[in-house]
Amino acid sequence: MLQGSLFDQADRIEETALGGLDGLRRTELGSGAWIDVLPGWLHGADALFELLAERVPWRAERRQMYERVVDVPRLLKFYGAGQELPHPVLGAARDALSAHYARELGEPFTTAGLCYYRDGRDSVAWHGDRIGRGARENTMVAILSVGAPRDLVLRPVGGGPAVRRALGHGDLIVMGGSCQRTWEHAIPKSTRAAGPRISVQFRPHGVR
Ligand SMILES: O=C(O)CCC(=O)C(=O)O
Ligand SMILES: [Fe+2]
Numbered sequence: 001m002l003q004g005s006l007f008d009q010a011d012r013i014e015e016t017a018l019g020g021l022d023g024l025r026r027t028e029l030g031s032g033a034w035i036d037v038l039p040g041w042l043h044g045a046d047a048l049f050e051l052l053a054e055r056v057p058w059r060a061e062r063r064q065m066y067e068r069v070v071d072v073p074r075l076l077k078f079y080g081a082g083q084e085l086p087h088p089v090l091g092a093a094r095d096a097l098s099a100h101y102a103r104e105l106g107e108p109f110t111t112a113g114l115c116y117y118r119d120g121r122d123s124v125a126w127h128g129d130r131i132g133r134g135a136r137e138n139t140m141v142a143i144l145s146v147g148a149p150r151d152l153v154l155r156p157v158g159g160g161p162a163v164r165r166a167l168g169h170g171d172l173i174v175m176g177g178s179c180q181r182t183w184e185h186a187i188p189k190s191t192r193a194a195g196p197r198i199s200v201q202f203r204p205h206g207v208r
Pocket of ligand 1 (some may be wrong): 113115143152185199201
């Protein structure tokens with residue numbers, strides 16, 4: 001929740017700023033998949049968490065699961081290409097990522113999907129981002145995390161050792177190469193007390 005006067009809040013969010021991307025470190029996962037990770041890319045990430053929690057028109061979705069309709073255990077908001085993002089630093093993040101990966105990706109990041117995990121009961125099940133072109137082509141999905149850390153876990157399709165990264169407080173992870181096809185990822189439920197986390201996923205046009 002927002003605390004103090006609007007003026008205090010404005011002061012704090014003004015401290016929110018991106019660092020450089022030189023510290024990105026790549027881990028090859030195998031089968032042409034990789035992740036790049038940069039802890040603490042966004043400074044003042046907690047102020048951005050508060051702003052997004054308050055300002056974004058979050059949607060609770062419901063899905064058919066067998067014979068029941070169940071709540072999707074996280075809140076969502078999708079911003080398409082050209083839609084104004086809830087804070088300018090997110091546009092700056094998208095553009096910095098587009099510039100950094102221009103050669104390797106061959107196209108810019110254009111969309112931003114936001115997910116709000118309110119506590120350890122919120123989660124996302126194993127999946128690859130394969131609704132769009134990620135099902136057939138190599139692509140990238142870049143995720144900026146604010147708020148409390150949660151584990152993002154990756155595992156090869158068909159089984160094998162998992163890879164786990166705790167992400168929050170301005171951390172960046174980029175899933176690239178064949179990662180959406182040959183690997184799956186999840187944010188598992190946490191039985192330990194987990195604070196709220198918001199993730200911002202930047203994707204190229206046609207990747208979902
Ligand atoms: O919250 C995250 O970091 C992952 C979200 C995700 O995998 C998705 O929405 O496709
Ligand atoms: Fe995903």
